[in-house]
Amino acid sequence: MSETARRVVLASRPVGEPTPDNFRLEEFPVPQPGPGEVLLRTVWLSLDPYMRGRMSDAPSYAPPVQIGQTMVAGTISQVAATNYPNFAVGDLVTSYAGWQTHAVSDGKGLRKIDPKGAPPSAFLGVLGMPGLTAYAGLLEIGKPQPGETVVVAAASGPVGSMVGQIAQIKGARAIGIAGGPKKCAFVKNDLKFADCLDHRAPDFPERLAAACPKGIDVYFENVGGAVFEAVLPLLNPFARVPVCGLVSTYNATEMLTSGPDRLPVLMRAVLTKRLTLRGFIVTDFAAKQPEFLREATAWLKEGKITYCEDVVEGLENAPGALIGLLKGENFGKVVVRVAPESKR
Amino acid sequence: MSETARRVVLASRPVGEPTPDNFRLEEFPVPQPGPGEVLLRTVWLSLDPYMRGRMSDAPSYAPPVQIGQTMVAGTISQVAATNYPNFAVGDLVTSYAGWQTHAVSDGKGLRKIDPKGAPPSAFLGVLGMPGLTAYAGLLEIGKPQPGETVVVAAASGPVGSMVGQIAQIKGARAIGIAGGPKKCAFVKNDLKFADCLDHRAPDFPERLAAACPKGIDVYFENVGGAVFEAVLPLLNPFARVPVCGLVSTYNATEMLTSGPDRLPVLMRAVLTKRLTLRGFIVTDFAAKQPEFLREATAWLKEGKITYCEDVVEGLENAPGALIGLLKGENFGKVVVRVAPESKR
Numbered sequence: 170m171s172e173t174a175r176r177v178v179l180a181s182r183p184v185g186e187p188t189p190d191n192f193r194l195e196e197f198p199v200p201q202p203g204p205g206e207v208l209l210r211t212v213w214l215s216l217d218p219y220m221r222g223r224m225s226d227a228p229s230y231a232p233p234v235q236i237g238q239t240m241v242a243g244t245i246s247q248v249a250a251t252n253y254p255n256f257a258v259g260d261l262v263t264s265y266a267g268w269q270t271h272a273v274s275d276g277k278g279l280r281k282i283d284p285k286g287a288p289p290s291a292f293l294g295v296l297g298m299p300g301l302t303a304y305a306g307l308l309e310i311g312k313p314q315p316g317e318t319v320v321v322a323a324a325s326g327p328v329g330s331m332v333g334q335i336a337q338i339k340g341a342r343a344i345g346i347a348g349g350p351k352k353c354a355f356v357k358n359d360l361k362f363a364d365c366l367d368h369r370a371p372d373f374p375e376r377l378a379a380a381c382p383k384g385i386d387v388y389f390e391n392v393g394g395a396v397f398e399a400v401l402p403l404l405n406p407f408a409r410v411p412v413c414g415l416v417s418t419y420n421a422t423e424m425l426t427s428g429p430d431r432l433p434v435l436m437r438a439v440l441t442k443r444l445t446l447r448g449f450i451v452t453d454f455a456a457k458q459p460e461f462l463r464e465a466t467a468w469l470k471e472g473k474i475t476y477c478e479d480v481v482e483g484l485e486n487a488p489g490a491l492i493g494l495l496k497g498e499n500f501g502k503v504v505v506r507v508a509p510e511s512k513r
Numbered sequence: 514m515s516e517t518a519r520r521v522v523l524a525s526r527p528v529g530e531p532t533p534d535n536f537r538l539e540e541f542p543v544p545q546p547g548p549g550e551v552l553l554r555t556v557w558l559s560l561d562p563y564m565r566g567r568m569s570d571a572p573s574y575a576p577p578v579q580i581g582q583t584m585v586a587g588t589i590s591q592v593a594a595t596n597y598p599n600f601a602v603g604d605l606v607t608s609y610a611g612w613q614t615h616a617v618s619d620g621k622g623l624r625k626i627d628p629k630g631a632p633p634s635a636f637l638g639v640l641g642m643p644g645l646t647a648y649a650g651l652l653e654i655g656k657p658q659p660g661e662t663v664v665v666a667a668a669s670g671p672v673g674s675m676v677g678q679i680a681q682i683k684g685a686r687a688i689g690i691a692g693g694p695k696k697c698a699f700v701k702n703d704l705k706f707a708d709c710l711d712h713r714a715p716d717f718p719e720r721l722a723a724a725c726p727k728g729i730d731v732y733f734e735n736v737g738g739a740v741f742e743a744v745l746p747l748l749n750p751f752a753r754v755p756v757c758g759l760v761s762t763y764n765a766t767e768m769l770t771s772g773p774d775r776l777p778v779l780m781r782a783v784l785t786k787r788l789t790l791r792g793f794i795v796t797d798f799a800a801k802q803p804e805f806l807r808e809a810t811a812w813l814k815e816g817k818i819t820y821c822e823d824v825v826e827g828l829e830n831a832p833g834a835l836i837g838l839l840k841g842e843n844f845g846k847v848v849v850r851v852a853p854e855s856k857r
Contacts, residue, residue, distance in 0.1 A: 229785045230750070393780055406574070412783045421777070428772020433765070435776055436737055439756045439792040441573045446790040448783040 174199045176269035177487055179234045183224055186420045186495065191224065192240070192488035200273045207253050207279075209246035209264055209272045214484065214505040215293035216242065216491050221419040230450055240268040240487075243298055245282070245289045247511055256281075259511060263292050268487055270507055286466050289510065294327045294502035295476040296465055298451050302413055303331035304461045305454035307389060308339075310411035310447050315340030317386035320377075320403075322396045324365055325352040325477065327502035328413065331465075332389045333362045334474045341387070344380050346396055348497045355500075359475055374399040384408075392417045401435065404442055412448040420495055477501030518543045519828055520613030523578045527568055530764045530839065535568065536584070536832035544617045551597050551623075553590035553608055553616045558828065558849040559637035560586070560835050561671075565763040574794055584612040584831075587642055589626070589633045591855055600625075603855060607636050612831055614851055630810050633854065638671045638846035639820040640809055642795055646757055647675030648805045649798035651733060652683075654755035654791050659684030661730035664721075666740045668709055669696040669821065671846035672757065675809075676733045677706045678818045685731070688724050690740055692841045699844075703819050718743040728752075736761045742775070745782055756792040764839055821845030 173196050180193040202208045219231075223241055226233045234241055244266040248256045253276050256262070262279040266272035282292045294300065313319050319336035323329040324345025333343035333356070345356040345365035356365035364380045366373060377399050384405035390397060393415030404410070438444060468474045479499045481490040487505045494503050517540050524537040546552045567585055570577045578585055588610040592600045597620050600606070606623040610616035626636045638644065655676075657663050663680035667673040668689025677687035677700070689700040689709035700709035708724045710717060721743050728749035734741060737759030748754070782788060812818045823843045825834040831849045838847050 230787070390780075393777065397780070412780065415777075415780055415784055418777055418781065428774050430772050430774050431776040432774070432779055433737065433759075433762055435779065436734075436741070436756065436759055437762070439790055440759055441792070443574070443792040443794060443797060444790075445792075446783055446788075448785070448787040448789075450787060453787060 172199045173197075174269060174271040175484055176239045176267070177484060178237055178239055178268075179224060181236065182226065183221075183420075187221065187224060187488075187492050189488055189492070194485055199271050202250055202252050202273050204252050206273050206275050207248050207256050208250040209244075209262070209266055209274055209279075210249045210511070211244045211246050211266055211270050211272070211484075211507040212261070212510050213245035213290045213293055214242050214268060214487060214507050215244065215297065216481070216487060216494055216503040216505060217299070218414055218416040218419060218495065220491060221416075221495055241265065242267050243293055244507075245292055246272070246279075249511075261289050261510070263297065268484065270484060287469055290478060290480075290504045290506075291469075291476065293504055294478065295331060295469065295474065296462060299327035299502065300331050300465055301454065301458060301461045302451040303328045303389075304335060304465065305451065305457045306411040306413050306449055307332050307335055307387070309454060309457070310445075310449060311336075311387040311389060311409050313339050313341035313387050317341045318344060318381050318383055319387040319389065320344045320346065320381065320385050320400060321389040322346040322368065322392040323416065323497075324356045324360070324362065325501060326391075326499070327476070328391055329389070330356070330360050330476060330501075331474065334360055334468075336387070337361065337363075338468065338473055344377075344385075346377070346392075352500065355477065359477070361475075368396055368399075378403055387411075389413065390415070394418060398431070401438055404438065404444060406442045408442065408444050410444060410446045412446060413450075416495065479503045481505045483507070516543045517541075518613060518615040520583045520611070521828060521831055522581055522583055522612075523568060525580065526570065527565075527764075531565065531568060531832075531836050533832055533836070538829055543615050546594055546596050546617050548596050550617050550619050551592050551600050552594040553588075553606070553610055553618055553623075554593045554855070555588045555590050555610055555614050555616070555828075555851040556605070556854050557589035557634045557637055558586050558612060558831060558851050559588065559641065560825070560831060560838055560847040560849060561643070562758055562760040562763060562839065564835060565760075565839055585609065586611050587637055588851075589636055590616070593855075605633050605854070607641065612828065614828060631813055634822060634824075634848045634850075635813075635820065637848055638822065639675060639813065639818065640806060643671035643846060644675050644809055645798065645802060645805045646795040647672045647733075648679060648809065649795065649801045650755040650757050650793055651676050651679055651731070653798060653801070654789075654793060655680075655731035655733060655753050657683050657685035657731050661685045662688060662725050662727055663731040663733065664688045664690065664725065664729050664744060665733040666690040666712065666736040667760065667841070668700045668704070668706065669845060670735075670843070671820070672735055673733070674700070674704050674820060674845075675818065678704055678812075680731070681705065681707075682812065682817055688721075688729075690721070690736075696844065699821065703821070705819075712740055712743075722747055731755075733757065734759070738762060745779065748782065748786055748788060750786045752786065752788050754788060754790045756790060757794075760839065823847045825849045827851070 248260040321332040336343040353365040391414040394417035592604040665676040680687040687706040697709040735758040738761035
């Protein structure tokens with residue numbers, strides 16, 4: 170049998186918004202696992218905002234994907250062949266196999282998932298990296314107290330939706346921000362946030378102020394830009410701002426935009442309100458993973474958290490889906506169904 | 514005996530740099546202490562950058578001084594008459610008596626000082642509010658580790674000089690920034706910082722980079738402006754930035770200065786370098802006061818810390834001294850000798 174594998178590589182670096190030209194779909198022979206290795210078939214592929222950063226060679230916390238290299242991604246993969254006693258054919262694992270149908274692994278970084286706990290794709294979202302990002306950033310940096318107000322943007326997305334739901338579980342009042350009435354309705358009605366505001370409304374800053382009559386104690390920053398500008402004057406003394414992402418700026422071609430210069434305003438607010446701003450990346454909190462998985466699985470089973478997936482069919486549609494995600498066109502966690510799960 | 518008391522009141526709010534016109538020297542009858550009260554004679558008056566904030570009615574962490582009110586200040590005062598059994602005539606206390614020669618107090622907020630521990634004026638500087646500011650901000654927020662690089666501006670001033678010296682006591686490498694060669698020489702030779710750079714040098718950013726070959730792990734922010742701009746690219750991953758003051762901006766008439774807008778650059782650095790920026794005010798750490806006083810007094814006696822005072826003679830010279838302090842014209846902690854200490 171000479172099955173053909175497929176992968177999406179970075180064809181060129183984007184300037185501003187990525188375009189389909191920045192990606193190239195390639196075929197390659199299915200690799201064979203060596204001693205101590207397993208062959209993985211990708212079932213689900215996760216698309217996430219951080220991927221825009223890896224397409225650039227600007228300095229960041231992780232090295233960029235090189236031109237011609239397979240795009241990085243977390244996956245749910247299934248063991249298709251094994252020379253590694255810890256894994257059996259059919260096992261489902263989380264992996265960083267990237268944008269490809271097949272990958273060989275020496276087992277490092279693979280984690281078996283329990284498909285009885287939740288559908289496999291949930292381990293890329295609500296029970297995966299976005300879930301842990303929300304959990305650790307909110308609880309370790311944001312530290313919401315009962316009765317406090319927690320604001321989060323991209324509230325229908327995988328991180329934002331968990332931030333608000335966990336905040337409410339902890340007794341805080343979650344105010345979401347999202348793009349458009351459909352997403353706002355989902356956040357209010359399905360995710361049960363106290364409120365959700367459309368950042369596209371012309372009077373968005375006034376609406377946000379009205380929705381936060383006691384000010385904002387925690388602002389979970391995952392978008393940057395105009396939303397942060399509306400949040401800043403509402404922050405209470407001793408407010409905490411976990412900074413997890415700035416997706417509104419990821420496609421910017423020029424970091425130094427025209428003035429006015431708002432840096433002195435921010436620093437004055439940090440000083441006089443005694444704010445804490447702290448950047449983090451989910452891997453900084455890898456040690457919280459077991460505790461997170463235990464708690465989040467329980468919340469899911471108890472119906473305390475809800476999630477929403479935006480399912481894209483086929484690896485060939487991943488580039489378009491990532492381009493859309495960076496524009497906020499997705500609705501919920503974007504996962505690509507690369508192949509059906511084989512019988513276990 | 515009809516002794517006359519004197520005070521300096523806020524005559525008008527400054528626009529930009531304060532001028533002598535913003536202050537007015539007044540005479541008033543020496544007040545008499547009622548039951549349970551003491552009469553305090555001011556011996557030493559502390560001048561500090563925060564006073565510029567109190568002269569404005571812009572929102573801040575403390576209410577502004579009202580027009581016609583006595584300017585606020587910490588003092589070393591001596592008990593001149595007492596109806597309060599805990600205090601005897603001649604006792605030296607720290608107080609917030611303000612810019613005046615006499616004040617009546619019900620005893621709240623007074624703390625007796627032990628003049629055997631250090632000269633009384635030191636309790637306004639190295640052993641007072643500036644010392645605690647440095648101690649708490651550096652150790653509670655900056656958390657310097659042995660071998661790390663700690664940078665502080667206004668390094669010859671009362672806060673900056675303590676930050677660097679405590680950093681070195683804790684095994685970190687202190688790099689100071691100061692205005693002019695005389696201050697820099699003092700910081701290097703007397704305070705024993707690893708290095709000190711003149712922020713007025715045209716190639717200051719390059720010199721700072723050269724002085725911090727392993728980057729910056731803690732930047733104790735007390736000035737803002739151009740110094741912060743030079744520091745930002747040098748901050749290491751997981752660097753901590755206690756924000757204690759922004760003296761370079763206190764006289765600014767317009768917070769929104771012309772561009773470019775550096776806010777997105779800062780937020781990107783916070784995210785990708787996982788920085789912590791945290792504003793604080795010394796009163797947030799009031800509980801650390803006894804521990805600080807014990808440690809700092811010991812360091813002083815052991816010769817591990819050195820300090821420098823800029824002594825101004827006479828209450829009438831306080832306005833000019835504050836104006837100069839806000840321009841960086843002082844050399845060391847500014848204290849006003851209001852009256853000689855009486856025999857105890």
